[in-house]
Amino acid sequence: MSQLTELVLASGNAGKLKELGALLAPLGIKVHAQSEFAVPEVEETGLTFVENALLKAREASRISGLPALADDSGLAVDALDGRPGIYSARFAGEPKDDGRNNDKLLEAMAEVPEGSRGASYWCVLVLLEHPEDPVPLIVQADWRGEILAHPRGEGGFGYDPLFWLPDQGASAAELGAAEKNRLSHRGRALSALLLELERRSSS
Ligand SMILES: O=c1nc[nH]c2c1ncn2[C@H]1C[C@H](O)[C@@H](COP(=O)(O)OP(=O)(O)OP(=O)(O)O)O1
Numbered sequence: 001m002s003q004l005t006e007l008v009l010a011s012g013n014a015g016k017l018k019e020l021g022a023l024l025a026p027l028g029i030k031v032h033a034q035s036e037f038a039v040p041e042v043e044e045t046g047l048t049f050v051e052n053a054l055l056k057a058r059e060a061s062r063i064s065g066l067p068a069l070a071d072d073s074g075l076a077v078d079a080l081d082g083r084p085g086i087y088s089a090r091f092a093g094e095p096k097d098d099g100r101n102n103d104k105l106l107e108a109m110a111e112v113p114e115g116s117r118g119a120s121y122w123c124v125l126v127l128l129e130h131p132e133d134p135v136p137l138i139v140q141a142d143w144r145g146e147i148l149a150h151p152r153g154e155g156g157f158g159y160d161p162l163f164w165l166p167d168q169g170a171s172a173a174e175l176g177a178a179e180k181n182r183l184s185h186r187g188r189a190l191s192a193l194l195l196e197l198e199r200r201s202s203s
């Protein structure tokens with residue numbers, strides 16, 4: 001890929017925009033929200049994070065005329081056989097709502113004992129140079145934690161108040177923004193994406 005100086009973030013999620021924007025802006029990459037181009041929310045019909053991220057990136061790139069970065073992510077809970085997974089945003093139905101999703105997760109985990117409450121956040125990032133890009137740059141990363149029995153913290157978004165990090169002694173919603181970005185599935189996926197971009201542009 002030629003030098004990446006400008007892109008559209010193919011997401012309507014304010015939490016993702018904030019986190020990815022904070023990581024990309026210092027690199028001199030001009031980041032546009034897809035709302036600037038009135039990109040509509042695409043139906044996430046894929047069965048994997050990769051497929052859904054591709055759908056979102058392609059639509060945003062097509063409408064904006066810019067390279068597009070999409071994030072499809074979610075929470076896979078061990079005791080729920082990996083649910084809600086790709087359905088994380090719609091776990092409690094439409095319209096999607098973080099509060100109702102968290103309530104539903106607490107309810108689903110009510111009988112699960114301490115020691116069996118492990119879970120992983122997953123983040124897939126897809127970068128398309130243009131809508132017909134045949135070689136999308138694709139990376140994925142996870143973040144291990146445990147599901148709390150009660151919410152803690154005010155930061156982050158989504159399931160963060162229920163995502164406990166034993167090593168930090170904090171929920172994801174109790175971390176500072178920079179610390180979350182350093183540790184998280186999203187922050188680490190973006191590091192991998194930037195490495196791969198670097199490798200491509202220098203070869
Ligand atoms: O760091 C995170 N902290 C908390 N929750 C998170 C995180 N990362 C993903 N999640 C949850 C939020 C949502 O329930 C689902 C993503 O769903 P996902 O379809 O990728 O995003 P979305 O619909 O909110 O926005 P969009 O598709 O426009 O990017 O996983």
Ligand SMILES: [Mg+2]
Pocket residue numbers: 044089
């Ligand atoms: Mg979505």
